[in-house]
Amino acid sequence: MSNVWLLPRLSDLGVTQCLEDLEVRSKSAVNLTAAAARRAKYEAWIWYAPSGGSVANELPDEIRRNMLALAERHGYPDRASEKQKANFDTDAAKWLAIHLDASLPELLRDDVWAFVTCILLQDLVIWRYPNPNRARLAGGVRNTFQRLWVRGKTLDLGAEAGSERWRLLQAPSEDAMVQIFERASIASDANLARAIAQGWVTTANNIGREKMEDVMRRATKLLRLRNQIVDLSFMSAEELEAEVQQAFNRSAVGLSLNGRDNGGMSPLMARIGRVLRAPRLGGGAKPT
Amino acid sequence: MTSGIAFPFLTLAEDTVTLDGLLIGHSGQPLFPFLPMLPNWDYAADIDLRISISIDMERAARDLSIPKDELRLAVVLKIGTGRGRFPRRVERAMSLVFAQDTNGSLELHTRVPGNALSGRMVVRAEVLLDTIAENASLLSPAKAGSRLWSQEFVVDLEDGGDNRFPIELVSFGQTFPNQKHVNSPWYLSWRTNALTADFSGTVRLYVNSDNEELADRVIAGDALTLQAIVGDVMLQMVGSVIDAEDLDDQLADCEEGSVGAQIFGWMKLAFPNRSISEVRRIKRNAPGMFHSSVHAAAELKDDE
Incomplete structure (x- = not known):
């Protein structure tokens, strides 16, 4: 078996200290401490697995160097637009998914990601989320970089997919990603997560991205319930794809397929539509 | 069996399936009965698992209202890992088919690489419907993969005290x-x-x-x-x-x-x-x- 590269871990107390320090700094407008100084300051709360691999002395610096370069490409250190932040997320997810395999079991640990965000890349977290809450810094599904690694790792279709390799990472909206990766019963099964991302893409192509938020929420709820009584991971790829698509289709009932035209319906037309429907629904005839 | 879920089809009674033993140990060393904590583990140590499972097919056919000669069940072993009570990653380690002519108990033996584990290991043994039966009743499970019985074991690894x-x-x-x-x-x-x-x-x-x-x-x-x-x-x-x-x-x-x-x-x-x-x-x-x-x-x- 291959050797595991061990990464630093930051204890829960270290995360709490980091949050308190950030709060004090935000009030006094003092510049952020440099990464090396942060590491020294929080040394008491940083630890490694006692055995089982080799301490990856170079890897944290390599992660920092590359994340910094990607951030600079998307506007860092200047204030970034939402589009720049989204593009950074995608590029960072790709890099993290490809380059950290030797540390795989370490990356399933929340305290490793707490180190990455609180110590190693704290300045990028502040750039990405100017007022980060605990969830963005502590380990967990909302950790600034942990969420990107999980997305990249799960939705990577592999080098053999060529130019299509990252299409499932790039296409779904942020809301769709949250629905997939903040549900442990979905996120823990990579095949199911990929099938749902594909279901989102297919359905969005049919009815338009702007209608997908409610559809996605309904579809993931249906699939989670279905998975409780039928093991979706037991299905072949084709069966799973069909099952997922059926859930999306059921969730999109009432929304026209091939609705790109409808999706572009003018506010006036939509208003007229509401007026026409309202009496049948028992409401008044006046537009709302 | 998974509790708290109202299944819309017949499932197996608790004692229709028997887990004759779940053994665990470091690879290449003697296995011992499953314990909630595996001591002296780190990423360099692969883990061996052995589970013996038997199904009373006569009773299973009655439980599910499926003709015995049409009943095919899959025994699936899944391994989950990662911090938190719900594992961050779950993968199927192996599956075997139980049919009318399966004699005695089946033995599932798998080796889990240490570098694929983190903090704890969740072992889930599950019995699913493998094949849809033609002459089943209206209440019988009718979809391959229908969950019929399951049992889960959790073992803390290394500093996996996080799970307590x-x-x-x-x-x-x-x-x-x-x-x-x-x-x-x-x-x-x-x-x-x-x-x-x-x-x-x-x-x-x-x-x-x-x-x-x-x-x-x-x-x-x-x-x-x-x-x-x-x-x-x-x-x-x-x-x-x-x-x-x-x-x-x-x-x-x-x-x-x-x-x-x-x-x-x-x-x-x-x-x-x-x-x-x-x-x-x-x-x-x-x-x-x-x-x-x-x-x-x-x-x-x-x-x-």
Whole structure:
């Protein structure tokens, strides 16, 4: 078996200290401490697995160097637009998914990601989320970089997919990603997560991205319930794809397929539509 | 069997399936019966698992109302890993088919690479419908993969104590020098607005090691001391959320292993067969009864 590269871990107390320090700094407008100084300051709360691999002395610096370069490409250190932040997320997810395999079991640990965000890349977290809450810094599904690694790792279709390799990472909206990766019963099964991302893409192509938020929420709820009584991971790829698509289709009932035209319906037309429907629904005839 | 789920089809009775033994050990070494903690493990150590499982096919056919000669069941072994009570990653390790002509028990043997594990290992043995039967009844499972029976085992690895109640013995004088709770015997760190968050990741109980007598009692596992501490934790958490008007909706969105699911579990333990609104009334009208019921539920049983 291959050797595991061990990464630093930051204890829960270290995360709490980091949050308190950030709060004090935000009030006094003092510049952020440099990464090396942060590491020294929080040394008491940083630890490694006692055995089982080799301490990856170079890897944290390599992660920092590359994340910094990607951030600079998307506007860092200047204030970034939402589009720049989204593009950074995608590029960072790709890099993290490809380059950290030797540390795989370490990356399933929340305290490793707490180190990455609180110590190693704290300045990028502040750039990405100017007022980060605990969830963005502590380990967990909302950790600034942990969420990107999980997305990249799960939705990577592999080098053999060529130019299509990252299409499932790039296409779904942020809301769709949250629905997939903040549900442990979905996120823990990579095949199911990929099938749902594909279901989102297919359905969005049919009815338009702007209608997908409610559809996605309904579809993931249906699939989670279905998975409780039928093991979706037991299905072949084709069966799973069909099952997922059926859930999306059921969730999109009432929304026209091939609705790109409808999706572009003018506010006036939509208003007229509401007026026409309202009496049948028992409401008044006046537009709302 | 998976409890708390109303299956829309017939499933297997508990004693139709027998797990004859689950053995675990470091690869290449003798295996021993499954224990909640695997000592001396790190990423360099692969783990061997062996499970013997037998199914009474006569009874299974009756349970599922499927003709015996058409019944084909799949025994699936899944391995999950990662911190939190719900594993971060789950993969199928192997599956075998049980059919009419399967004699005796089947043995599932698998080796789990150490570098694929993190913190703990969840082993889930499951019996699923393998093939759709032509002459089944209307209530029979009718979809391949239908869940019919399952059993789950969890083993903590390395510092996998994360999976027990997250508790830490620290000096409050050093850790919380300027906080008001510096002289408190314990302190529960958690947030009331994170009910869907993972319990192990967001809740942590700090016990003050400056109080040597308390620290000694906790280390020794003194039942009354632990009941007082755990009872206080349960009271804080249940009491803090019970008055929320939309608590039913919030809890409905909480998955297994979340803060909300744990709180709901404690409520059911302390107030069996009572609705949330009834518990809320007890807290409001009979606070003494509310407090002592929760404390009573925190009693550590002999088998724990």
